[in-house]
Amino acid sequence: GLAFSGLTPLSCPQEGPMIHSGAVIAAGISQGRSTSLKRDFKIFEYFRRDTEKRDFVSAGAAAGASAGVCSWVRGVLFSLEEGASFWNQFLTWRIFFASMISTFTLNSVLSVYHGNAWDLSSPGLINFGRFDNEKMCYTIQEIPIFIFMGVVGGILGALFNALNYWLTMFRIRYIHRPCLQVVEAMLVAAVTATVGFVMIYCSRDCQPIQGSTVAYPLQLFCADGEYNSMATAFFNTPEKSVVNLFHDPPGSYNPMTLGMFTLMYFFLACWTYGLTVSAGVFIPSLLIGAAWGRLFGISLSYLTKGSIWADPGKYALMGAAAQLGGIVRMTLSLTVIMMEATGNVTYGFPIMLVLMTAKIVGDYFVEGLYDMHIQLQSVPFLHWEAPVTSHSLTAREVMSTPVTCLRRIERVGTVVDILSDTSSN
Template sequence: MWGRNHQPHVALLQEMADMEPENRVPLLVGQLEEARSYREEELKGDEVGVESLDYEPIHSLVYAQTKKGSQQRHFYGYTGLTFAKWLITILIGLLVGVVAYIVESSQEVFIMKKRDWTQETIDEGLKLPFVFLGYAAFGIALVLLSSCLVLLWAPAAAGGGVTLVMAYLNGIDIPSFFEFRTLVTKIVGTICTISSGLPIGQEGPMVHIGAAIASSLTWMHGRFPTHRKDGSRRYASPYLQTISKFTQKAWPFDFHNDKDRREFISAGTAAGLAAAFGAPIGGVLFSLEEASSFWSRKVMWRSLLCTTMATMILAWLNDRDFTLSLPGGLAFHGASVEVDLNAVPLIMVTAGSLGVLGALLNTTHGWLSPLRAPSKQGLLRVLEACCITFIAVGTMFLLSHFFGRCLPIQHGQQGEEYWFRYTCPKTDPNTGISYYNDLATLYFGVPHETIKQLFAMGYELDTYFSMRSLILHSMSFFVLFNLAYGVATPGGIFMPSIMVGASFGAFLGRVFQLYFPEENIQPGLHALVGATAMLGGVFRSSLSLVVIMMEGTGGLQYLLPAIIAIYVGNWVAHHIHHEGAYEADLERLGDVRFLQSEPPRHLIPVTAAEMMAPNVITLTEIISVSDVVKILKNTTHNGFPVIRHTEANDDGQLVGLILRHQLLLLLEQRALIEVDSEILRLPLPERFTSRDPRVTKEHVYLEHAMRVYHHCHNPHRRYLSSRPGAVDELELDDILQEHPTTNGVHEASNGTNDSKNKEIQESSESTKPEHQVSVHKRELALDLRYYMNRAPVTVRAECSAQRAYIIFRTLGLRHLCVTDSSNSVIGMITRKDIAQSAHHQAEHSVSKIALERQESDGSSYFGDRATKDILFSLP
């Protein structure tokens, strides 16, 4: 990516590009080695390799002419592309629903089997410490499996995944985040983690799982070879040696670009959350409000279809009935409480209290993050997860044994199999009364059943859980939640937040019952308000959370309390901890540069010239291969403006933009031409540049290969294409030695490049002075006119930085060229420049900003932990 810390090297390459070809190599003999070692040293510190995505389509000459010709292939106005997208959307929803059912049913089986085993061993007379050790051993074994899968096989599967889904949909590629093995690890790891006893939920992982399923279904698998000029086939790397021709294995349609895949991943994200809560509309609103940075009516319709299919198939798998009473993994249908408007002041008190608790959770997470074990010490990370599991299980057993109350199961209490007897007396044979331990029931029950019971606490049934058990459960769960928030296992923070909010809200409801006996106070209503306010305080969402709670509970009578809870909880939490859980981690990560929807206010007086990266490396339309190789080996830039020198403008006018992977593919495919070295130094003749060159089948093939480049090269690790090693793998030294620079006119061979070379040669001959010698040097070169983006978005240097931010963010750009009045490129704005300049005042100079950027890499927040630890442990 672009950056001001590359200025010395950029200036060197710029000086190199301006010199004559025969003088370039002597200048770089000693200095390029130093620059290369500087780049290698810098790259060693980049452990993750975060790259920006190419959401902007490349409107090249070949693309434009191909699109014009493709209109003839329509069948009654349709190509089948739209129909294929709808089918894939339906398939995404169905698969997400099936996976949600597997996760939900598996964890219920594990939790109930463990609880039944615990009860049986206690009834058989086994001492409680031995029962605890057996229970803890089983939980630790599950966590050990989950953490080992994460650390040894798929590190990107750790955490909830919602944060990085948001980053991806904002335009940031996270390596290996959507790999198939990451998806498998996420599913298996989530089941193991939730079943182990850790206070972790499956809602965040379901968002990641939905996005990963959408990514897998739209990921094209294809490979293509490299052609040599002599007609033989030469492969760029051993990875391609088994392929004889380009193959597109997954889908025949062209939606494998970042822009189209972004729409499917937005729908998959919505389906994941909808399946977790049984809330199809809430899932769409969550994707709109929280996850997706780019939205349209088309995405909304696809997301709604996807969420509907996910929840419908989940309902059928649960009840064998397609119904709109959609039981999700954390649905609360059956809760029935009454809402009294006189209780609004007390509802506001509950919401404010849980808003404080939500902000405290985010603050505590920030304090504990630097203390986590680093990924370089994998054994410590596994040990950390196992120790926290042991502490969690020990807390459940000890508190339940010493502070739990044995209460009788009264007539009307729903789900008698839910209540856990633990060490309480067995059923009295004379009276038939059964007992349960209220605190043990809260700890050992299936989480969504516990939450449902808390919501169902009405004023006539005030003996579900004692006040002591509710406050102990909420506070201990909150502490254990903070400890488990960030371990190296899959897991989210939705369910724990709801659990803490519902438990503490029910406790406040019981307190209000005590002090306001004349009021019709229902602890269940305050549990619902507390859960909603806790979610608002942690995530700072509004509309989506209200709809999720409404769909989850299945009652519109809770709409007013939910709205009050969201607004009060958000307002209180905002004044304690400014940002939500997702935004806080994204803001503090140095490598993940998340762009908010609104530009910072202090960018108003700043201009684009003050925010841009100067000393841009520019390429000409016809450029020598040796220059391209030197540039690619010694920089990690991913975009290069293409300029055209004219008599009126010696600096060159902007005519296009070429991406790094396009240059790499041209070199890999040996799409080279031999030209007179004078072509590389002199402005191209006007008659040569006034008309578009002829497009052939070879150009169409290469243009298509460019669009699917990242699917075939280092899939899911596109940052490797920005490394110097990507150029070394092309074995270009042999090619340059086979075609050395020679004197005299090189005899042309057959092929499309030969006619193009002849055209260039004739144009250059017509512009020579009569006394000039007709014997010149020949060089291998690339013709970029066919493949460059001919309409890159630009801004003037005087443009407001805030307006540049809006253009960049709204259009989903990766490169924004800054030009002067003569359309000469004077700088480049990328995500890195925008995100880092947004944290500095306008009066800071460029050098001071560069210095401060090097210091603001997030290390002060995360301590000695590597970027990988933070990325793959986020909620």
């Protein structure tokens, strides 16, 4: 499903489905049997316990995250921050081992694919290129600007989550039949392709190919020797589009092009997330943020009369981090993956600052996208903190009389009768 969905015009990154696949595989391995095939292989019976299955799922999610970005650190931190509901030292090395093996296997396969079976240093599936420290330095006066971008990312992320919540509620109520789900996926793909062509035709943002860093320029509706920057942003893979927004020189994009692209891609990505296709939200969030971040950088450069520190690529990076943090509300793992994907440790502090600001602002309005969908799917998940409404409750307010008691050793029939007659369980 992931391989074929990547060929559609839909915004379908691989990280989310990879995490899901890793968790599913780990859960099946821990049980040593298949409910789909209705076969019991009589292996791993020792792990057929809820605690072991939970740990295996956490390790599988970490392995999937590591394979999605070719980074074992990303897998461990994702499982720590989002994937695991329980943590101890024993689980740490399990997840670390699974992430390392996953990363090594991916490197091996990519090395064979690129024609060098002995080279195990492939950059992975997500690599946004290195930023030049000399050209991309930041100063103390830019810290408030980064914080402001975090606020914008938190607000836009909250809007994205709120719109997706109402859209998901509509899907649960009215688009629950498989045939309707297939029709919806086809409709979204058709609308995405149509909107893309219309935007390319209307924008006519033509840039000279000479001196451009775009690997595969698209000439659509432009003269010879020129390429269409809107087409480059829309019809490249999302990863390549993010790289272009990060590293293209100033003047490569018209501000109107970036504004139109941000607006349209924001709503299309919101509509796409939740379809019955293998899709996630990681790369689309980065692409949306990189687009409005670069637009912000262009505006800032214009207001400061072309100051050398107002580089559009730098603000595209900050915007990408702000948008992603405002939607998924992760901080630690996203800081690490943004530093790894760009090969720049210098921006660790501003990226962390932007992510923290986006999370605080976004949490003020609505919860994160992952937590929201956990509730929408009615998954029994115990949160770290009790609800705010429970802080003033007393035991008397939640108990009833007479008290139902069980002996230390009780008959099964008695337990069944008590559970059947009690409505509080």
